[in-house]
Amino acid sequence: MPQTSPEPVIRARGLTKTYGAFTAVDAIDFDVAPGESFGLLGPNGAGKSTTMRMISAVSRRTAGELSVLGLDPETHGPEIRSQLGVVPQEDNLDTELTARDNLVLYGRYFGLSRAVCRERAEELLAFAQLQDKAGAKADDLSGGMKRRLTIARGLMNTPQIFMLDEPTTGLDPQARHVLWDRLFRLKEQGTTLVITTHYMDEAEQLCDRLIVVDKGSIMAEGSPAELIRRYSSREVLEVRFGSDRNAAAAEEVAAIGRLAERVEVLPDRLLVYTPDGEGALERVVERGLRPTTSLVRRSSLEDVFLRLTGRSLVD
DSSP states (O other), rough: OOOOOOOSEEEEEEEEEEETEEEEEEEEEEEOTTTTTTEEEOTTTTSSHHHHHHTTSSSSSSEEEEEEETOOTTEEEEEEHHHHHOOOOOOOTTSSBBOOOOOOOOHTHHHHHHHHHHHHHHHHHHHTOOGGTTSSSSGGHHHHHHHHHHHHHHHHOOEEEEEEETTTTTHHHHHHHHHHHHHHHHHTTTEEEEESSSHHHHHHHHHHHHEEEEETEEEEOHHHHHHHHSOOSEEEEHHHHHHHTTHHHHHHHHGGGGSSEEEOOOOOOEEEEESSHHHHHHHHHHHTTTOSEEEEEEEOOHHHHHHHHSSSHHH
């Protein structure tokens, strides 16, 4: 018999959320498969967090269809929320409780016994690499530790779907990588992850598949590698000539021919989309142009977003 795809754990069709005349989420369609790490990539204000709130059954949709674990969030909110783990943008720990007690108390909200909560808390403190901070007040933890504790707390009820809204915003690079490692481990265990982020490297690292969202609409959908292949070149040459000379140099740079598939003029630099970054730089120099700085890098989701919307993710 032919294999059939598993039913999606999240299914949205025409999902819409408006606030008066403002449309925050504009008739979007997407599915999330069980065990998938699914991302919503876009700038602040794109509608990512609004979508997460509707999935989490804490905000009613204005129009469209939404199914989470086969249930409608508007009629089965408590049942859905009991199967979700949620990590909000801002850590909302009880700062006067210890790390361990934050977990135990949260587990009690789900009706778990004290014994089960204590056992689960110790497991999750180890998972979050916080065993030695178990007795410390949450207020005394570093930013990265608080974020890991918030993630551990979201796992207390052994959720079927784990939702993370901008999980590493405000963290330093080392703390981000530690957090990524914890999320990789959840992926390996088969946990379904839904992640919103405006960090392109985070989406590339963590997401099996994602939607690129801007102004409430889906601009593109696919795996990070697919999106880069579809909308960008293999490499990007970044050159700077000075803010008052970049626009004037763009025409000369574009004249290098096939090695400049596309040239984007940003306020501080030119982006040359090319199959061969070093070759493109040589041709630029051969034309007598002397950039003050140059960098050859591979294409990223940032370039995909720029191609789709005409602006940067951090605009």
